[in-house]
Amino acid sequence: MSIKTLTIDGRMVTGAAGESIFDVAWNNGIRIPRLCHVGGISDVGACRLCLVEIEGWPKLAAACLTPVEEGMVVRTQTERLRRHRKLIVELLLAERNHVCSVCVQNGHCELQDLAAELGVDHVRVYYRFPRLGVDMSHERFGLDHNRCILCTRCVRVCDEVEGAHTWDVAGRGVNCMIVADMGEPWGNSETCTSCGKCVQVCPTGALFEKGKTVGEMYKDRRFLKYIVTAREKRQWIR
Amino acid sequence: MSQRIVIHPVTRIEGHAKVSIYVDDHGEVQSAQFHVTEFRGFEKLAEGRPLHEMPGLMSRICGICPISHILASSKAGDMILGVELPPAAYKQRRLVNCAQVLQSHSLSFFHLSSPDLLLGMDAPVERRHLFGLAEQEPEFVRRGIRLRQFGQRIIELVGGKRIHPSWGAPGGVLRPLTVEARDEILQWIPEALETVEFAIDRFKAILDRFQEEIEHLGNFPSLFMGTVNEDGELEFYDGRLRLVDAEGNIVADGLNPERYFTFLAEAAEEWSYMKFPYYKPLGYPGGIYRVGPLARVNVVHSMGTPRADRELREFRQRGWQVHNESFYYHYARLIEMLYCVEKIEELATDPEILGEVVRAKAGINHLEGIGSCEAPRGTLFHHYQVDEDGVVRKVNLLIATAQNNLAMNRAVEQAARRFVNGLRLTEGMLNRVEAAIRCYDPCLSCSTHAMGQMPLVVELRTLSGELLDRLQRD
Numbered sequence: 001m002s003i004k005t006l007t008i009d010g011r012m013v014t015g016a017a018g019e020s021i022f023d024v025a026w027n028n029g030i031r032i033p034r035l036c037h038v039g040g041i042s043d044v045g046a047c048r049l050c051l052v053e054i055e056g057w058p059k060l061a062a063a064c065l066t067p068v069e070e071g072m073v074v075r076t077q078t079e080r081l082r083r084h085r086k087l088i089v090e091l092l093l094a095e096r097n098h099v100c101s102v103c104v105q106n107g108h109c110e111l112q113d114l115a116a117e118l119g120v121d122h123v124r125v126y127y128r129f130p131r132l133g134v135d136m137s138h139e140r141f142g143l144d145h146n147r148c149i150l151c152t153r154c155v156r157v158c159d160e161v162e163g164a165h166t167w168d169v170a171g172r173g174v175n176c177m178i179v180a181d182m183g184e185p186w187g188n189s190e191t192c193t194s195c196g197k198c199v200q201v202c203p204t205g206a207l208f209e210k211g212k213t214v215g216e217m218y219k220d221r222r223f224l225k226y227i228v229t230a231r232e233k234r235q236w237i238r
Numbered sequence: 239m240s241q242r243i244v245i246h247p248v249t250r251i252e253g254h255a256k257v258s259i260y261v262d263d264h265g266e267v268q269s270a271q272f273h274v275t276e277f278r279g280f281e282k283l284a285e286g287r288p289l290h291e292m293p294g295l296m297s298r299i300c301g302i303c304p305i306s307h308i309l310a311s312s313k314a315g316d317m318i319l320g321v322e323l324p325p326a327a328y329k330q331r332r333l334v335n336c337a338q339v340l341q342s343h344s345l346s347f348f349h350l351s352s353p354d355l356l357l358g359m360d361a362p363v364e365r366r367h368l369f370g371l372a373e374q375e376p377e378f379v380r381r382g383i384r385l386r387q388f389g390q391r392i393i394e395l396v397g398g399k400r401i402h403p404s405w406g407a408p409g410g411v412l413r414p415l416t417v418e419a420r421d422e423i424l425q426w427i428p429e430a431l432e433t434v435e436f437a438i439d440r441f442k443a444i445l446d447r448f449q450e451e452i453e454h455l456g457n458f459p460s461l462f463m464g465t466v467n468e469d470g471e472l473e474f475y476d477g478r479l480r481l482v483d484a485e486g487n488i489v490a491d492g493l494n495p496e497r498y499f500t501f502l503a504e505a506a507e508e509w510s511y512m513k514f515p516y517y518k519p520l521g522y523p524g525g526i527y528r529v530g531p532l533a534r535v536n537v538v539h540s541m542g543t544p545r546a547d548r549e550l551r552e553f554r555q556r557g558w559q560v561h562n563e564s565f566y567y568h569y570a571r572l573i574e575m576l577y578c579v580e581k582i583e584e585l586a587t588d589p590e591i592l593g594e595v596v597r598a599k600a601g602i603n604h605l606e607g608i609g610s611c612e613a614p615r616g617t618l619f620h621h622y623q624v625d626e627d628g629v630v631r632k633v634n635l636l637i638a639t640a641q642n643n644l645a646m647n648r649a650v651e652q653a654a655r656r657f658v659n660g661l662r663l664t665e666g667m668l669n670r671v672e673a674a675i676r677c678y679d680p681c682l683s684c685s686t687h688a689m690g691q692m693p694l695v696v697e698l699r700t701l702s703g704e705l706l707d708r709l710q711r712d
């Protein structure tokens with residue numbers, strides 16, 4: 001395995017060939033914000049929050065999808081990146097209906113935390129206030145499209161880890177929605193195994209356990225590392 | 239030519255309102271209306287939301303009495319789940335309800351009403367507020383603030399947060415009460431009891447100065463409605479409804495609040511966003527009834543705690559079994575505050591309240607649920623319909639302040655007839671009209687599910703509606 005040496009935020013770091021800038025940065029304690037990435041499943045670069053500057057590159061690059069290269073000079077925390085990230089979060093908040101004060105995820109939501117971290121104290125674009133439904137047809141879980149940011153973590157974990165491929169994305173642009181099977185109510189899905197992996201990886205209050213009330217939903221994704229390690233290394237350790 | 243006086247905004251109440259006073263050619267008041275001029279539509283925006291979100295969502299109706307909404311909402315949820323609460327959850331809810339009534343009543347009495355009561359209705363408006371009073375009676379104000387703090391502290395200790403705690407849920411509450419929290423609550427009791435008794439003594443000492451107001455600020459016959467337990471004692475959290483008439487005769491008893499729609503109905507008037515609930519068997523507007531502290535104290539056989547009962551006896555010795563004078567809402571509020579502190583002590587010393595099991599879990603077992611409780615301002619009802627998946631389809635809220643709407647209108651008219659005289663408006667006149675409203679401590683944010691603090695406008699109009707004078711206070 002060849003080793004690449006590069007500079008991230010002025011620090012000399014090394015990573016294996018094929019490893020993403022994102023992973024190498026995090027392994028070295030450099031936190032790049034993200035909402036769609038989650039360790040253990042593939043990356044799609046949907047949220048654009050991990051954009052970084054690379055010297056000599058004409059465009060910003062998504063750290064989760066860009067493999068490290070020898071001699072790369074990467075910056076993850078510039079003023080320009082901060083501006084972009086802040087706007088992305090504002091756009092996410094404006095796109096659907098995020099009413100944190102009555103949300104099951106209030107207080108432990110990745111989107112909310114990021115908004116706080118980036119200093120989003122108001123949103124500069126108009127809210128769209130779309131009329132979106134809540135799918136409560138599943139016996140154990142609920143899906144509130146109002147809080148979905150289309151990160152597709154649920155789609156990927158269901159496909160890649162559980163192997164059920166219940167979730168998909170349908171529609172285009174603002175009509176884009178997460179759908180179960182071919183657009184069935186979740187409760188009617190023939191493929192869903194009710195394992196709850198999608199719920200646990202969801203970064204917001206979009207997927208939640210039924211019966212949870214305001215601020216009561218905590219997500220636990222330790223299972224992911226456990227399963228992935230078990231599968232890849234045949235070691236059953238937590 | 240007749241005229242109309244408008245008081246807008248009405249101050250030191252929760253929310254926005256306007257009063258129109260209609261006067262004839264001689265400046266004599268012919269009628270008056272109390273309008274609520276805002277609208278929020280909480281019932282609508284709850285549609286489509288999961289049932290378990292309702293306590294949190296409904297709590298946002300009001301920052302003064304979020305607990306009442308959490309409780310009524312959680313109770314409606316209990317009914318939909320079809321569960322009986324674990325004893326610890328039941329007791330926690332009762333405890334927090336008392337704390338809520340105590341803090342809200344303290345706010346009403348000390349912060350909002352005592353400037354009128356202690357400084358006098360005609361004291362200059364620049365001084366007739368809490369800060370003016372604090373200069374003159376620092377100890378009184380300090381104690382009042384502490385008492386409210388006690389109520390809020392309980393909410394914080396049990397619920398986790400002073401305002402809008404995430405605590406109540408269909409089936410129970412979110413977490414057990416800790417021993418430390420319970421002990422802290424108990425430590426406050428002696429001071430709280432002393433403060434309430436001190437306030438009652440002050441109030442009784444000045445009561446005689448207000449004969450005129452007692453007579454004319456909403457002194458009229460009506461029904462009174464409140465919740466009582468099996469022994470006819472005061473009950474805030476769960477019990478049966480009783481209605482008594484202006485003489486104290488029981489008109490209806492043992493009414494199940496879950497069947498409220500069989501005996502209560504709501505009328506609407508185009509000049510107000512607030513509806514006009516009435517007691518169905520007597521029709522509209524004959525079925526005018528009052529709720530809240532005065533009503534509760536009027537319907538009970540006894541309070542059920544020793545100190546509050548002693549005060550109730552004295553209260554009743556001051557007149558008939560039943561007081562029709564709205565001014566006595568203040569008095570009733572004080573008696574209830576005493577009851578709350580005594581009840582808080584009783585509940586907090588009950589070891590069951592520390593139980594670890596606080597949530598009954600179940601799926602959707604009924605498609606309709608009604609929850610009611612006694613909020614600081616009167617009986618509160620939340621009525622939900624859900625589908626099989628637990629998605630809310632329809633919501634009806636019957637709020638305490640709205641149930642006093644007919645009575646407040648009657649009180650405003652009576653006060654206007656007595657204190658407003660034609661072509662000129664004075665501060666003292668307007669303030670008495672406002673004070674008539676303030677007796678009910680109305681919370682207009684709740685009752686219209688409306689937003690923000692709103693001030694009052696008073697308009698003086700001719701009988702044909704022509705505007706003659708207008709006074710606004712922010």
Ligand code: SF4
Binds near residue numbers: 104107147
């Ligand atoms: S998912 Fe919930 S907590 Fe997170 S930002 Fe949206 S509304 Fe707020």
